[in-house]
Amino acid sequence: MRKAPCYAQITGCGHDTPERVVANHQLEERWSLPQGWIKRRTGIEQRSWAKPDQAVSDMAIAAGIRALTDADLDPGRVDLVILATSTPDYLLPPTAPFVAAKMGCTNAGAFDLAGACCGFLYGLSMAESHVALRHQVVLVIGANLLSRRLKPDDPATACLFADAAGAVVLQPSETPTGLLGVAQGANGAQWDTIMIAEGGSRANFGAGTWKRRGHLMTMKNGGSLFREAVHDMATVGRQAMADAALQMDAIDWWIPHQANGRLIEEARKALDVPVEKTQNRVARFGNSSAATIPLVLSVAVAEGEIQRGQTLLLTAVGAGMLRMGLVWSF
Known part of the structure; x- marks a missing residue:
């Protein structure tokens, strides 16, 4: 039997970025560009790039755990994990089930969503419907490790992209929200x-x-x-x-x-x-x-x-x- 609709509330947020920070001057020196060229064109001053032994799942797990901690929620209570990414650990299998298992979300379904820059918003919209209709808890994560998909001699793209993850926990609520x-x-x-x-x-x-x-x-x-x-x-x-x-x-x-x-x-x-x-x-x-x-x-x-x-x-x-x-x- 379908349950009566309720509201979906974001009860926890978390994020993770790699420790390695790459400043503009490092890239401008590599490409022999004038100082300040990158910031003038992009507004970016620095970006974080993953270390060789890091994968996108590492950032997704860290962001997810922080969101669960912020929500004061046991991982076992999560019913669904949605991972929005264009850079999964492998082409197959999906990365979300691995992320869910590592976080301790042992009762959760999990899937990847390939929506590029819109991926998190598509995931958030889907999660809201799931919470409202099913009264279940959903963890939505957006994560990408783009530094390994950049041409190192192409300033047009290599100065823009970074590695990071962000996550939110959605829970059923009687308060009008969402x-x-x-x-x-x-x-x-x-x-x-x-x-x-x-x-x-x-x-x-x-x-x-x-x-x-x-x-x-x-x-x-x-x-x-x-x-x-x-x-x-x-x-x-x-x-x-x-x-x-x-x-x-x-x-x-x-x-x-x-x-x-x-x-x-x-x-x-x-x-x-x-x-x-x-x-x-x-x-x-x-x-x-x-x-x-x-x-x-x-x-x-x-x-x-x-x-x-x-x-x-x-x-x-x-x-x-x-x-x-x-x-x-x-």
Whole structure:
């Protein structure tokens, strides 16, 4: 029998970043670039990259455990673990079951979600429905280890991307909270704008993969990609607020996907978000794709900026030209 709907409340947040911090000057020296070139173009000052013996599951587990601790929740009470990642430990099996087992979530189902930069928001939306209808506890993690998918001689991508994980615990609640509005979309005609070309069923690893560097990330049409991302970020934000029947004055904080500083600023202007309502931490953390929003959320909660009862606007645009916006009562 289907249970009566309830509300989904975020009761715990956690995050993890590798200890190894790579500052801009280290990369600018490597590429013989003028001092300050990276920050002027991206707004990023540093990023964390994993050590050779680290995998994405290591960060996901650490972030998940911290979220469970923050929620004061025994891992055995988790019913479902959703891991949003584009860089799993292996192509097969999924990484989420391993993460769940290592955290002690012995009663939980678990699956990976490949939604690129929008992955965490898709996972959060799915988790909210699961909690509301099934009255179960869900742990949502966004984690990526992108430093091993970068071309080391390509400043256009290698200076942007970082490694990180962020996690939230969702529990049933009688208090009106959780998802207020949602908007989503995709432009599949530009599916290949950001991609890793080889290793899938369309183009498997071959003898020339490593020479062609087909296992590494490529990004093309940078100017048009930037303009479309700004437009889509603003559009999906407005659509999510309209779905929630709210105006910007009802939003306490905007947490955009931390793609780069210029994109955040242009999208902020297009969406007409006040600077003081914007969570922009890209200078410190860089772009870790699906991990950026839960990472920023966890840091902002830990630092006392985001508080209970506030209304959040979350927006993301990414590979596959996916886009998603959520309005969430925290």
